[in-house]
Amino acid sequence: MSQLYKKATIVGVGLMGGSLGMALKGHGLAEEVVGWGRNKDRLAAARELGAIDRGTLDMGGALSGADLLVFATPIGVTSRIAPEWFAAAPPDCVITDMVSVKGRLVDNLTGLAGPRIYYAGSHPLCGSEETGVGAGRADLFEGKLCLITPVPKTKKRAIGEVQKLWQALGMRVISIAPTRHDQVVAAVSHLPLILASALINQIGDEKLLRFSGTGLLDATRIAGSSPAMWAEIITENKKSVLEEIDRTLETLMLVKQHVKSGDPARIKTWLQQARRRRRKM
Amino acid sequence: MSQLYKKATIVGVGLMGGSLGMALKGHGLAEEVVGWGRNKDRLAAARELGAIDRGTLDMGGALSGADLLVFATPIGVTSRIAPEWFAAAPPDCVITDMVSVKGRLVDNLTGLAGPRIYYAGSHPLCGSEETGVGAGRADLFEGKLCLITPVPKTKKRAIGEVQKLWQALGMRVISIAPTRHDQVVAAVSHLPLILASALINQIGDEKLLRFSGTGLLDATRIAGSSPAMWAEIITENKKSVLEEIDRTLETLMLVKQHVKSGDPARIKTWLQQARRRRRKM
Numbered sequence: 001m002s003q004l005y006k007k008a009t010i011v012g013v014g015l016m017g018g019s020l021g022m023a024l025k026g027h028g029l030a031e032e033v034v035g036w037g038r039n040k041d042r043l044a045a046a047r048e049l050g051a052i053d054r055g056t057l058d059m060g061g062a063l064s065g066a067d068l069l070v071f072a073t074p075i076g077v078t079s080r081i082a083p084e085w086f087a088a089a090p091p092d093c094v095i096t097d098m099v100s101v102k103g104r105l106v107d108n109l110t111g112l113a114g115p116r117i118y119y120a121g122s123h124p125l126c127g128s129e130e131t132g133v134g135a136g137r138a139d140l141f142e143g144k145l146c147l148i149t150p151v152p153k154t155k156k157r158a159i160g161e162v163q164k165l166w167q168a169l170g171m172r173v174i175s176i177a178p179t180r181h182d183q184v185v186a187a188v189s190h191l192p193l194i195l196a197s198a199l200i201n202q203i204g205d206e207k208l209l210r211f212s213g214t215g216l217l218d219a220t221r222i223a224g225s226s227p228a229m230w231a232e233i234i235t236e237n238k239k240s241v242l243e244e245i246d247r248t249l250e251t252l253m254l255v256k257q258h259v260k261s262g263d264p265a266r267i268k269t270w271l272q273q274a275r276r277r278r279r280k281m
Numbered sequence: 282m283s284q285l286y287k288k289a290t291i292v293g294v295g296l297m298g299g300s301l302g303m304a305l306k307g308h309g310l311a312e313e314v315v316g317w318g319r320n321k322d323r324l325a326a327a328r329e330l331g332a333i334d335r336g337t338l339d340m341g342g343a344l345s346g347a348d349l350l351v352f353a354t355p356i357g358v359t360s361r362i363a364p365e366w367f368a369a370a371p372p373d374c375v376i377t378d379m380v381s382v383k384g385r386l387v388d389n390l391t392g393l394a395g396p397r398i399y400y401a402g403s404h405p406l407c408g409s410e411e412t413g414v415g416a417g418r419a420d421l422f423e424g425k426l427c428l429i430t431p432v433p434k435t436k437k438r439a440i441g442e443v444q445k446l447w448q449a450l451g452m453r454v455i456s457i458a459p460t461r462h463d464q465v466v467a468a469v470s471h472l473p474l475i476l477a478s479a480l481i482n483q484i485g486d487e488k489l490l491r492f493s494g495t496g497l498l499d500a501t502r503i504a505g506s507s508p509a510m511w512a513e514i515i516t517e518n519k520k521s522v523l524e525e526i527d528r529t530l531e532t533l534m535l536v537k538q539h540v541k542s543g544d545p546a547r548i549k550t551w552l553q554q555a556r557r558r559r560r561k562m
Contacts, residue, residue: 125494145492187484188493192500195476197555198532200562202525203468209562211426212469213406215503216562219473222496223559227552231545238540244483245537249530251479256526259519264512271508274478278504281481281490281497 004168005030008068011085013037013046013055016098016124017072018133019140021051023169026138036062046133063088068165071097074229075236079105086112086119094161095119100185101236102149102178110153118158121149121178123185124171129224142170149178186240191248193230194241196223285449286311289349292366294318294327294336297379297405298353299414300421302332304450307419317343327414344369349446352378355510356517360386367393367400375442376400381466382517383430383459391434399439402430402459404466405452410505423451430459467521472529474511475522477504 008030010017021033035052036059037043043055056062063069069089071078078099086109089095095117099105106121113119126144128135146166150159163173176184200220203209234241258266289311291298302314316333317340318324324336337343344350350370352359359380367390370376376398380386387402394400407425409416427447431440444454457465481501484490515522539547 125492127494144494147492184489184492188489188497192480192497193552194533194536195480196500197552198529198536199473199476200555200558201551202528202532203558206558206561208465208469209558211406211428211465212562213408216469216473218499218502219477220555220559220562221499223552223555225556227549227556228545230552231549234540234548235543235545238543241540242537245533245540247483248479249533251483252475252526252530252533255475255479256523259515259522259526262516262519264509264516267515268508268512270482271474271478271504271511274481274501274504275506275508277481277484277487277490278501280487281493281501 003029003031004164005068007032007034007066008070009034009036009062009066010052011036011062011069011071011081012073012077013043013051013133014072015131015133015135016127016140017070018046018049018051018136019138020070020072020098020169021046022049022136022138023141025050025053027168029168030068034062034066042133049133049136051133051136059085059088063090063093066090066093069093069095071095071099073097073099075099075101075105075232079108082109083112086114086117089117091116093117094158094165096122096162096165098122098124100189101233102181104236106149106151106178110151113155113158118155118161120154120158120162122162122166123147123149123181124166129222131226131229139170141166144171146171146173147181147184148173148175149181150175151178182237183240183243186237186244190230190234190237190241191244193222193225194234194245195248196220199223284310284312285445286349288313288315288347289351290315290317290343290347291333292317292343292350292352292362293354293358294324294332294414295353296412296414296416297408297421298351299327299330299332299417300419301351301353301379301450302327303330303417303419304422306331306334308449310449311349315343315347323414330414330417332414332417340366340369344371344374347371347374350374350376352376352380354380356380356382356386356513360389363390364393367395367398370398372397374398375439375446377403377443377446379403379405381470382514383462385517387430387432387459391432394436394439399436399442401435401439401443403443403447404428404430404462405447410503412507412510420451422447425452427452427454428462428465429454429456430462431456432459463518464521464524467518467525471511471515471518471522472525474503474506475515475526476529477501480504
């Protein structure tokens with residue numbers, strides 16, 4: 001793969017930002033990968049792990065000469081710092097973010113992009129229960145799906161450039177409106193986390209946990225993820241998450257009727273639909 | 282391990298019965314392992330796979346001289362055929378079953394055991410999404426937990442003998458009352474299956490399944506299991522399953538309030554509890 005960037009700047013070098021740096025360097029896509037953060041030690045760790053060529057605490061230094069800027073910070077931080085970064089970004093800079101709830105953020109950030117700034121939102125569907133650059137992997141993005149979330153105001157060139165970035169890292173790319181994106185991730189990501197946590201929390205007697213088999217272990221694996229990160233995501237995606245919880249309440253009321261009927265055929269049909277769809281996944 | 286049985290008879294040679302045969306033979310625990318079934322071809326397959334030494338369609342032949350009898354048939358079949366088998370079992374025969382809902386069945390079967398018949402119910406907590414002897418494995422039980430479910434009428438010797446069987450196969454054994462057992466498996470096994478199926482079934486648009494990441498894949502793995510088998514289990518365990526569904530409805534109402542509040546700290550605390558417990562599992 002040929003070099004796409006002279007200077008790629010990653011804002012926040014945790015699991016996602018660190019993996020991005022490793023992947024950019026692994027594919028030889030950037031002449032220099034710079035990491036910005038608020039903690040010297042963490043930047044030093046990222047450099048030692050080969051996630052970045054250079055770390056800096058200084059926005060000006062991070063931005064000067066950058067032709068790619070990727071926010072790999074949590075939602076709240078990203079919203080808060082974006083205005084300053086967008087205002088100081090050099091002309092023709094391509095900007096994206098990796099935040100997992102898009103609605104409000106993409107609207108805000110699109111509004112910040114001046115005439116020669118090319119911003120489109122991204123959500124690479126990969127990650128793990130782990131956090132921090134220590135869990136970073138150069139192949140985290142390989143073969144995975146990335147959702148790009150343009151709004152009507154998003155520049156065509158921005159969409160093309162951001163698409164090029166993720167495809168160069170081996171991702172399949174799909175465009176989807178931010179509001180639709182948020183509904184989708186509520187169903188396929190945020191609700192599963194909530195149900196996994198519910199499964200664990202409602203086991204009243206902790207001693208019962210020793211009776212758990214592979215089924216429960218698999219079903220609750222995501223509940224091992226960062227509570228602070230997820231609490232922020234769920235709060236940000238409140239509307240769609242509440243819709244999904246309401247749909248689950250309805251689904252469970254239906255299942256309850258099936259079970260109450262005492263007719264195994266009714267539950268069987270419902271389980272068959274789930275198995276058929278599961279096999280498609 | 283020394284030989285424990287002259288003739289071990291397994292009723293039903295699917296995944297569980299077949300694995301039991303392989304394990305008994307692997308550990309050299311029985312002089313002969315006989316499989317009983319209603320289908321010649323399946324018995325032949327079990328023999329070819331080394332799960333049994335001999336297959337038969339004849340109850341009399343299967344029982345004559347047996348000092349161990351294990352029902353590895355589904356709940357309904359087991360309840361239906363047990364009276365005839367118990368009546369024809371030779372004196373001093375040790376009998377158990379591997380059915381995963383115990384309440385009614387253990388009561389019935391305990392009532393069938395004459396003075397020199399030693400019956401106690403078992404539930405080895407292992408298995409897989411697969412079915413059939415082809416998926417059988419000699420080490421399926423190794424290191425796993427087996428719940429033995431005595432009632433007040435269960436003979437002491439029966440408990441001891443059944444315990445000896447599973448321990449000889451490398452299982453840890455815990456005794457638990459059948460009614461309590463059914464509550465426990467409703468929480469750690471039957472509810473997870475229902476929630477996994479709910480997660481899949483309520484994704485209205487099947488096209489969205491392609492957006493599913495590792496989290497959803499893990500969370501829904503058990504939904505790939507046999508719908509007919511699970512429908513029978515859930516129906517049999519109706520009371521406890523309905524209690525678990527009601528508890529889930531309450532839990533989700535609570536989470537809904539947390540999310541509605543817009544205060545990430547409330548969700549975070551709830552998620553933290555789940556993560557702490559998950560790590561204990």
